[in-house]
Amino acid sequence: MTIYMKQRTLAxxxxxxxxxxxxxxxxxxxxxxxxxxxxxxxKRNDLPDSPTIRAFFRNVVDTSLATVIGHEGAIVSTIxxxxxxxxxxxxxxxxxxxxxxxxxxLDGSARVYxxxxxxxxxxxxxxxxxxxxxxxxxxITEGDxxxxxxxxxxFSITCGIExxxxxxMLQSYTLDLFDESFLTAISPARTFxxxxxxxxxxxxxLGRGATLDTGIALTDDDIMNEGGLRFPDEFVRHKxxxxxxxxxxxxxxxxxxxxxxxSGHAFNHNFLEALFANKSAWETRPFSGVSP
Numbered sequence: 001m002t003i004y005m006k007q008r009t010l011a012x013x014x015x016x017x018x019x020x021x022x023x024x025x026x027x028x029x030x031x032x033x034x035x036x037x038x039x040x041x042x043k044r045n046d047l048p049d050s051p052t053i054r055a056f057f058r059n060v061v062d063t064s065l066a067t068v069i070g071h072e073g074a075i076v077s078t079i080x081x082x083x084x085x086x087x088x089x090x091x092x093x094x095x096x097x098x099x100x101x102x103x104x105x106l107d108g109s110a111r112v113y114x115x116x117x118x119x120x121x122x123x124x125x126x127x128x129x130x131x132x133x134x135x136x137x138x139x140i141t142e143g144d145x146x147x148x149x150x151x152x153x154x155f156s157i158t159c160g161i162e163x164x165x166x167x168x169m170l171q172s173y174t175l176d177l178f179d180e181s182f183l184t185a186i187s188p189a190r191t192f193x194x195x196x197x198x199x200x201x202x203x204x205x206l207g208r209g210a211t212l213d214t215g216i217a218l219t220d221d222d223i224m225n226e227g228g229l230r231f232p233d234e235f236v237r238h239k240x241x242x243x244x245x246x247x248x249x250x251x252x253x254x255x256x257x258x259x260x261x262x263s264g265h266a267f268n269h270n271f272l273e274a275l276f277a278n279k280s281a282w283e284t285r286p287f288s289g290v291s292p
């Protein structure tokens with residue numbers, strides 16, 4: 001098991017382009033190395049004075065269709081896939097420069113981001129990582145969905161989903177973030193949606209960039225993508241990817257065993273709010289290396 005004790009950033013810049021899934025507008029972004037304690041920040045270079053927004057849950061302004069951060073009128077939408085790549089690869093500091101308000105959806109997964117970061121190289125910085133360590137169990141529930149974090153000297157996340165669809169039904173997947181399997185087991189998992197819902201979004205001017213190349217389209221009993229699934233349980237792997245991206249908005253790596261069931265962006269954000277408000281349930285400290 002690998003736990004990075006020092007902060008990390010990219011060794012050199014990485015760039016890519018693509019279309020926003022809702023706007024249908026092509027955007028260009030670059031991910032640049034950043035110094036220790038910079039954190040993850042997004043810069044809108046298409047706006048006057050190129051405002052920057054810290055990737056932090058207090059800056060989340062919308063979770064209805066994706067995770068959107070904003071500050072003083074500037075927003076960046078659909079950041080969860082890139083944030084998952086940063087989290088899964090142990091990147092603490094980076095500056096993301098983008099020329100639009102919506103991140104490119106690419107193939108609907110985090111694979112392009114993750115492979116681009118790995119190709120650019122990862123550099124260790126001369127500064128210790130500070131972890132948010134769960135010290136007592138925190139749980140929120142709403143009907144049959146929940147998010148729970150338990151004390152654990154490491155990071156493990158189990159994600160569960162349930163859809164009344166023959167290709168999904170009940171699925172669960174567990175990832176130990178420090179077993180270095182994010183790149184191959186999680187980052188390629190694509191977003192998914194029902195074709196009828198995508199067509200409805202388009203009637204309201206959304207989903208303009210959604211195609212069979214940007215995610216998995218479901219009919220009532222099958223999928224429309226000719227290439228099939230990348231994993232038999234690709235659906236829950238993508239939900240886990242989304243959770244990683246959302247939980248990374250705490251602004252530091254987490255030491256906890258997390259379990260989610262039927263959660264989404266809004267519920268994940270509610271959990272972060274509840275966790276942060278419960279000051280007795282966590283502490284910030286270096287990794288001790290002692291198993292519970």
